[in-house]
Structure formats: structure tokens, C-alpha cells
Amino acid sequence: MAATLVWPTSRGWEAPVAPHPEAARLGESDPDAPLVTRCLKGDEVAWESLVKLHTRRIYAICYRFTGRAEEAQDLSQDVFLRVFRNLKSFNVGSGSFRVWVASLTRNLLIDHYRRTRKEKMVDSIEDKLPVLEEMETLGGRPEGRLAGREAGELLQAALGRLSPELREAVILRDLEELEYREIAEVLRVPDGTVKSRISRGRAELARLLRKAGAVA
Amino acid sequence: MQCAEFEIRLCEYLDGALAPPQGAELERHAAQCAVCGALLADSRAATAFLERVPAVEAPPELVTRILYRTEKARTASWLAAGGWRRWLGPLLAPRLVMGMAMTILSFSMLARVAGVKVKQMEPADFHPARVWAGVENQAARIWNRGLKYYQNVRLVYEVMGQLGALTAAEETTEPGSTGILAGPDSQERQ
Numbered sequence: 001m002a003a004t005l006v007w008p009t010s011r012g013w014e015a016p017v018a019p020h021p022e023a024a025r026l027g028e029s030d031p032d033a034p035l036v037t038r039c040l041k042g043d044e045v046a047w048e049s050l051v052k053l054h055t056r057r058i059y060a061i062c063y064r065f066t067g068r069a070e071e072a073q074d075l076s077q078d079v080f081l082r083v084f085r086n087l088k089s090f091n092v093g094s095g096s097f098r099v100w101v102a103s104l105t106r107n108l109l110i111d112h113y114r115r116t117r118k119e120k121m122v123d124s125i126e127d128k129l130p131v132l133e134e135m136e137t138l139g140g141r142p143e144g145r146l147a148g149r150e151a152g153e154l155l156q157a158a159l160g161r162l163s164p165e166l167r168e169a170v171i172l173r174d175l176e177e178l179e180y181r182e183i184a185e186v187l188r189v190p191d192g193t194v195k196s197r198i199s200r201g202r203a204e205l206a207r208l209l210r211k212a213g214a215v216a
Numbered sequence: 217m218q219c220a221e222f223e224i225r226l227c228e229y230l231d232g233a234l235a236p237p238q239g240a241e242l243e244r245h246a247a248q249c250a251v252c253g254a255l256l257a258d259s260r261a262a263t264a265f266l267e268r269v270p271a272v273e274a275p276p277e278l279v280t281r282i283l284y285r286t287e288k289a290r291t292a293s294w295l296a297a298g299g300w301r302r303w304l305g306p307l308l309a310p311r312l313v314m315g316m317a318m319t320i321l322s323f324s325m326l327a328r329v330a331g332v333k334v335k336q337m338e339p340a341d342f343h344p345a346r347v348w349a350g351v352e353n354q355a356a357r358i359w360n361r362g363l364k365y366y367q368n369v370r371l372v373y374e375v376m377g378q379l380g381a382l383t384a385a386e387e388t389t390e391p392g393s394t395g396i397l398a399g400p401d402s403q404e405r406q
Binding site for chain 2: 180
């Protein structure tokens with residue numbers, strides 16, 4: 001199911017592509033493989049370890065994408081529920097578990113984005129004003145004096161204004177530090193498209209942050 | 217170098233993964249093309265900013281919530297998959313079910329013959345106070361019945377004992393008619 005989802009882009013609806021050619025290589029060196037194998041045998045302790053190991057990253061992706069802690073928590077729970085139900089379909093050795101979970105998360109975020117898009121479009125005009133005001137207030141200070149928390153809030157406000165396809169590419173690369181081929185596997189697009197999206201996403205982000213005075 | 221290629225190579229350049237000749241070519245293009253030059257400057261600024269942003273930490277209770285939800289899902293799928301049949305399977309063997317049915321039938325017939333009245337159960341009958349009162353009542357009845365039975369048996373034994381004693385006394389006085397059953401004639405004869 002995960003592989004058949006399509007994503008709206010500036011060029012229209014993008015057709016799903018075949019699994020990344022390097023997916024099998026990623027799976028061979030998967031550090032999660034022993035835990036996944038134990039989970040498939042019904043080992044509850046292994047499942048708990050797997051959840052503990054991936055919760056922070058999944059929550060971070062959800063939070064950076066939605067910008068809301070409550071939503072991110074609900075989505076993280078949904079992701080793990082989906083992982084739990086579909087773990088049998090994950091082929092140990094043919095792909096990385098980390099990438100597989102990231103793909104499930106991304107698909108869930110797409111579903112969530114589509115579901116809440118109308119609602120957010122209605123709210124967007126009202127939302128924009130406080131976000132911009134907040135960005136200006138926070139960003140009015142010299143760059144070097146921005147505390148980590150404030151930088152995080154500024155980034156969140158700017159990410160919220162990026163298009164979803166650029167946002168997810170930047171989140172996966174710059175915040176979750178996935179490799180390009182892993183991102184290509186998650187997004188099911190060629191490596192070149194991933195790099196192009198990351199470059200455009202970074203540039204767009206810099207423009208938004210500059211408007212707020214956060215970067216020179 | 218084309219602008220589209222520049223956009224792709226830029227990531228590797230900022231990662232420091234581009235070979236020096238290719239890096240120099242990219243820099244030359246950025247110097248000649250205003251759009252790509254701005255893209256390079258913006259990308260540098262964004263990566264520098266992103267490095268300062270702290271990692272997002274998940275709330276501590278999230279792991280517990282996830283484990284709770286997956287545990288619920290595990291139980292639901294176990295029930296849906298008929299896991300309970302594996303446990304109750306041996307009990308549901310036709311021979312055993314038939315045996316249980318016959319036992320229940322036998323007990324119900326015995327109860328009917330014994331005059332036990334079966335009344336319709338209501339939810340209120342399962343209230344602990346009511347159950348306890350019922351048990352207490354039944355215990356008192358059984359005790360009273362047992363006591364009465366014992367007293368009746370004792371009385372019967374006492375009566376029978378007295379009768380036995382009288383019979384024995386009569387038998388010992390019979391030959392000489394001196395017993396208490398001897399009539400007035402026998403006294404006259406003496």
C-alpha cells in the first residue's frame with residue numbers, strides 16, 4: 001500500500017516509481033534486522049526496544065512536518081500502530097527498517113496533510129499573521145544571540161510555509177540526517193530529484209528566515 | 217554546467233563530497249549565473265542556521281502510549297484471528313461437549329424430580345450482598361434440615377429403645393406371669 005501512494009507536486013501528480021536500486025544494499029547492513037526478526041517471532045521485549053529506538057526520530061519528523069506537538073504525538077502513535085500491523089510485510093534483508101519506517105511515516109503524513117488541507121486553508125490567513133509577527137519578533141535580534149529554542153521556533157514557522165515536497169526533503173536531510181539514497185527510497189523519487197528539492201527547499205527557507213531577520 | 221545540474225550538485229558541494237575540479241566548476245557557474253549564485257548563498261545560510269537548531273525530543277510518555285496502543289491492537293488481532301479457539305479447542309471437542317450436555321441434562325432432571333424450582337435470573341441477583349444473603353439462607357436451611365433429621369432419628373431410636381426394653385422385660389416375666397403384663401387372674405391363682 002505504501003508504494004502505491006502518489007504525491008501532488010508542482011508538475012501535477014507524480015507516479016510511483018520502482019524501489020530504489022540500492023534498497024537491498026541498505027538492508028544488508030541494517031542494524032535493526034535482529035530486533036525485527038525477534039519481533040516477527042512474537043518477542044514483546046524486542047518490540048519495546050524497537051519502539052524506544054525509533055520514537056524520537058519518528059516524533060521529530062511528525063513534529064517538524066506538522067508543527068504541532070499534539071498532532072505529532074497522535075501521528076507517531078499511528079505510525080507505530082501501522083508498523084506493528086504491517087511488520088510481516090517488511091522483508092528483512094531487502095531494505096533498511098529505518099527507511100521503511102520513514103516511508104510509512106511519510107505516507108501517513110501525506111494522508112494527514114490531505115485530510116487537514118482544507119481545514120488549514122481556511123485557517124491559513126488567520127495563522128499567517130501571528131506566525132509572521134512571531135518570526136519578526138524573534139528574528140529581530142542579532143543572529144548570534146538567537147537561543148536554540150528560539151531558533152527552533154523560527155525554523156518551525158518557516159517550515160510551515162514551505163511546500164510539503166520541499167519541507168519533507170529538508171526535514172529528512174538536514175534535521176534527521178538521512179542519506180540521499182535513503183531519502184530517495186522514502187520519497188520514491190530519483191536521487192537527482194531529492195538533491196534538487198533539498199537545494200530549493202534550503203533556498204526557500206533561507207529567504208523566509210532572512211525576511212524575519214534570522215539570517216544575514 | 218547547466219543550472220539544473222548545479223541545483224543537484226549543490227548538495228554534494230555543501231557536504232564537501234564533490235571532487236575539487238567539479239567544485240571549482242560549480243563555483244565558476246555560481247559566479248557567472250546570478251540565480252545560481254543566490255541559490256548557493258541561500259543554501260549556505262540555511263544549512264548554517266539548521267545546524268544551530270536543537271534536535272526535537274519526544275515527550276517521555278510517548279513510548280508508553282505507543283506500547284499501550286500496540287498491546288491493545290495485539291489483543292484485538294488475537295481475538296479476531298480466533299486465538300481463543302486454540303485455548304478452548306480441546307474443550308470444544310464433540311465428545312466432551314456431548315458429555316457436558318448430558319451431565320447438565322441429568323442434573324436438571326434430578327433437580328426437577330427433587331422439586332427444585334428454577335427461577336429466571338435477573339441482574340440484581342448477581343449483586344454480592346444478594347449472593348451472600350442467598351448463600352447464608354441456603355446454609356441455614358441445610359443446617360436446620362440436618363438438625364431436624366438428627367433430632368428425628370434420635371427420637372426414633374429412643375422410642376425403639378424403650379420398646380425394645382419393654383419387649384425384653386415382657387419376655388423375661390412370661391414363664392411365671394409375674395411381669396407387668398400379667399393379668400388379675402394370675403394373681404388370683406397364686
